[in-house]
Amino acid sequence: MTAGVDTPDPRGRTGLDRHGRDLTGNPRVRIHDVEVLSCNWYILRNTTFDYQHSDGQWTREQRETYDRGNGATILLYDTTHGTVLLTCQFRLPAYVNGHPDGMLLETAAGLLDGDTPEAAIRREVQEETGHHIGTVQPVFQVYMSPGSVTERLHFFAAPYDRAVPPAAGHGVAAEGEDISTVEIPFTQALAMIRTGEIADAKTIMLLQWAALDGPFRRH
CATH class of the missing domain: 3.90.79.10 (Nucleoside Triphosphate Pyrophosphohydrolase)
Known part of the structure; x- marks a missing residue:
């Protein structure tokens, strides 16, 4: 059981690993996985995605994103x-x-x-x-x-x-x-x-x- 995913984090949030999975605005990006690394207050995620480069080649990439809200x-x-x-x-x-x-x-x-x-x-x-x-x-x-x-x-x-x-x-x-x-x-x-x-x-x-x-x- 992971806080912020299956069980509430310190701010009562769950399902934080769903963020970004349903994005369809860019056909050159396919979200593969979202991992919550930290959610003590703000949220640190590691997202794995497939990206199509300008030459048509697809590569698998990983990026960490820090979500502190707007x-x-x-x-x-x-x-x-x-x-x-x-x-x-x-x-x-x-x-x-x-x-x-x-x-x-x-x-x-x-x-x-x-x-x-x-x-x-x-x-x-x-x-x-x-x-x-x-x-x-x-x-x-x-x-x-x-x-x-x-x-x-x-x-x-x-x-x-x-x-x-x-x-x-x-x-x-x-x-x-x-x-x-x-x-x-x-x-x-x-x-x-x-x-x-x-x-x-x-x-x-x-x-x-x-x-x-x-x-x-x-x-």
Whole structure:
């Protein structure tokens, strides 16, 4: 009996080995087997499949995929004062892979957890920054690391009101979150990409969008 397959995993899930077996969108791909390697919280699978190359030859391949669910992120901006509101929190994976202290400046973000992308990002903004936002603008949807991670991230942008004192934010303590907010002039944030002080991919993408096609673009 395997947790997540025959018996419930820590999150009560079963049948996790069925994911992807019924895909038919690409006739050059035939799923052969799906093995669940880990499902402690997120899901690590090893998928065996047959792939037809451009020369017509078929080969059997294996790939590991990490399924953490889909997520959403948002750029909070104030065009009147020329600022953006970012979060700062410790990221262990970045710390163990060369970041000096693991404290990353980021746009507010989180997993959908069963909500729509817009509902999820409103929840995350409130939890992480304490702000309540109005109309949100969808920007784009992106696969952030398609070679190994299944996540599709929904990008948004919305103004925030710096004159309104935020409610309690700083993340969910029960989930180990300890988040602070940092208000930065937009031009400084762009410069921090060049210096490496902002090194988070989703944040860089939203800042560059804001400069090229968003609220800070130059007409």
